[in-house]
Amino acid sequence: MAKSALLKSSIVKKYWMALTGLFLCLFLAGHLAGNLQLLVPNNALNFNQYALFMTTNPAVKLLSYLTYISILFHAIDGIMLTIQNKKARPVSYAKTNPAANSSLASRNMAVLGTLILVFIATHMVNFWAKMHFDKNMPLMTKEIEVQGNKQKFYVGTQTGQYYPVEQVALVGEKQNPETMMVKQFVIKNGTELYYSQADVKTADLYKDLYKLTLDFFKDPKLGLVFTIFYVFSMLVLAFHLWHGFQSAFQSLGVNSSKLTPLIKFVGKAFSIVVPLLFAIIPIFLHFKK
Amino acid sequence: MSAAKNINITLKIWRQKNANAKGSMETYKLDNVSTASSFLEMLDQLNEQLINEKKEPVAFDHDCREGICGMCSLYINGRAHGPDSGITTCQLHMRMFKDGDTIYIEPWRSKAFPVVKDLVVDRSAFDRIQQAGGFVSVNTSGNTIDANSIPIPKDDADKAFMAAACIGCGACVATCKNGSAMLFVGAKVSQYALLPQGKVEATQRVLNMVRQMDEEGFGNCTNTGACEIECPKGISLENIARMNREYLKASLK
Structure with a gap:
């Protein structure tokens, strides 16, 4: 980009919009693949293993930073374009007939994008922030029958690591050594299991994103509201993608009688299938027995 | 093609004295417009009427009147060059409208195309x-x-x-x-x-x-x-x- 400023030119702004948009489409496909595991019965362990991988793997971390940057850039670039576009018509028409020449989705990309941004913000507060920063994030437990009694165990990340919940002290729980009731383990740094009397780590525990997600959408008071909001947001996303997917290719200069019909078909299929599959998951979880 | 007939229409037209003046939409009644006339002929008819009433005629761009010069413009009922496809305003005919219709006529709206007068913009x-x-x-x-x-x-x-x-x-x-x-x-x-x-x-x-x-x-x-x-x-x-x-x-x- 020697002769044109990276952001100043109208066309360069469109390239950035298209590139970040298409990258976010890839992100959506990846995110969806992960979420679909929630539909598999008795899949808590697999899902939490997957969640651990997604939050710790260095390559995934790199991709996640790229995703945050893309979302920010896509939003900021979009806001800048919208402001400029509004300025390009200081006096508006008294009578308009936009439906005669353009689709509803294509005319409302900024509004749709803003709604999606609001959804992303709430979504990150509800899941991403809890997974990353919440000290009280639930840890995965499993009920196992021991000599006829059902007992709850914390699950370690190594195969076969189970620790009875009653033997693990809560964070900050005061222990009285004189009562002989000292609990064997204590949790430190959110997920690390230590022996309570020797400062030695014995296991890493799973954060229970599965339970968090299930509880979120099954919440007796707000679960239904959260589910409806999620489904509504996916509808908004569908409209945004309906125009955005094929639009990105046009912005990058890909338009030919051979390719464009294919791109438009794939774009429409993507914009229906991906949001629909996303939306099925909270509905399934909300009504799950 | 059906025979031409005369229709009565109401026009809502953007009037603006000059580039710096504040404009507004004005309403005009125009009777006995032949459906065989072109849109620009209809405006000519309106201007005839305005001149007879000792009023300022509506300024609008036009030149070849056969759709190749690119001079005519007009945003008609919310659409550039009016309600038909593949034509310029000079090729738009009054048979596209019905008796009693209200027709909005506005100049191209763009920061880069400032209004010179009424419906004329600087391109x-x-x-x-x-x-x-x-x-x-x-x-x-x-x-x-x-x-x-x-x-x-x-x-x-x-x-x-x-x-x-x-x-x-x-x-x-x-x-x-x-x-x-x-x-x-x-x-x-x-x-x-x-x-x-x-x-x-x-x-x-x-x-x-x-x-x-x-x-x-x-x-x-x-x-x-x-x-x-x-x-x-x-x-x-x-x-x-x-x-x-x-x-x-x-x-x-």
């Missing part, structure tokens, strides 16, 4: 974009080579010709919700980009024309496709894509 921004690069430099010292002596693939020649069909009327800007001029600039870039004569200056052309387009205050393309539908000459969105490709190539050089 010299397009001229400046053309001057920035919409040409091929030719040696005119007497040994100019005939353009047809360079073989050009038929497909390319056809596409270049279709792009060159743009008459620069500005309907694309007027109808675009963003007031973007990319269909015009795309067509002007394409008509040269497709031909060997245009390749020589291709890099500077696209950079300069896009820079001028941005400086004029046109909006950005969001690919709604409205321009393509309202264009009287059927200029395709493929031309915008080609401009985007040309710009990318030129920027990376």
